[in-house]
Amino acid sequence: MTEKIKIRGRQVLDGVVQISGAKNAALPLLAASLLSPETLQLTNVPPLVDVQTMLALLGEMGVKFRVQPTSDYAMSIELQADAVECFIAPYDIVKKMRASILVLGPLLSRFGECCVSLPGGCAIGVRPVDLHLRGMEALGVNISLKDGYISAKAPRGLRGADFNFPSATVTGTENMIMAAVLASGTTVLRNAAKEPEIEDLANCLNQMGADISGHGSSTIEIRGVTGLRAAKHDVLPDRIEAGTYALAAGITNGAVDLIGGDFRRLLPTFLDKITEAGLWVSDVDGGIRVESSGKISAIQVETQPFPGYPTDLQAQMMAMLCMADGESDICETIWENRFLHVAELTRMGADIGVSGAHAHIRGVRHLLGAPVFATDLRASFSLVLAALAADGESILDRVYHLDRGYCAVKKKLAGCGVTVERFR
């Protein structure tokens, strides 16, 4: 029996949300512990299911770790990979979380071999890893695919290379950085992804003794070193969580202070777009304030790699635009199947037409509460947003999707005067 959330409609979100560490920064940082036999201490780690999954994977390989909750919203984790004997990432873990592929680079870098299950597809698309593998081959890795597993070996160790990504890939860039930090010689990555989570990983690796420059730009240079040392690193705040709660304020005609990060730097295009949609954005101590102006204007949105509009905030924006005055258009350029939330929003009375990569949204005056189910992580929160604004009660099923990427949701909403009820 999966857990559900009951949500009474027409609630107004008004308060302060402490933003947690970023899931998409924490996952590569956890994998980076494989690169050194010395202790890596991570603080501001979000207590998420995906973090537990990555810890389970690292634990199976022999990484020792100690988890210390520091609040409802954060943990401190000490990891040590001085006794790793197993270089296998098994299918039963990888199928739950595609980001498991992030052990590929560090295992090859430190141990010269690994066997990682192919991630397989997921709700939002086929999600291949061909660019990861092409990059590893450029560094001198022999790759073979057998029984759904990537068998990778670097008999003569990894050597630096000049590699041009055919298209931007976030975890592909992260895997290549982690593979190159202990390679012999210098690696140049061109057309690298520029997401802040990549910068956060590179900053942590440099604290461990790596020699990386250009991170955050599309050309990253990594000069190989012979070994990495102990380090302590604070996980970057979660820009996607922050954007999600900003849209919650917008759709419920409320206001929210988002505390814990430099969100103007982390969400440049997103803040421009919600301003265009009629929300007011101002600075407060430790973050920003987002307020509804009482009206949601229709806009055009196109998802793009950073610093463009984040694909991970596409579903949540769509929920808010369902209540806009006029007709909006969302173009999803990153994932080929990331409109699964459209069917569920339509069941709540939204008026959305999908044609290829475009979703055309005609604003309605009211959404109607209904039983709906989550299809993927970010879609799950778009349904929470719609349910908060709808007339009547909604029941959201398959809440496990939400728990993969959002922590302490009930508590954070309650801090803004919104009540939701979890039940089985």
Ligand code: EPZ
């Ligand atoms: C990261 O996924 C994020 N996950 C995703 O967030 C996010 O949606 C995505 O980047 C885009 O920003 C983590 O960081 C753990 P990509 P990733 O490689 O790295 C294609 C969430 O909700 N591609 O940048 O897997 C791919 O199919 C998650 O938190 C290849 O074709 O995404 C996609 O169309 C969802 N071959 C595009 O590139 C490859 O080898 C971008 O993928 C790799 C990717």
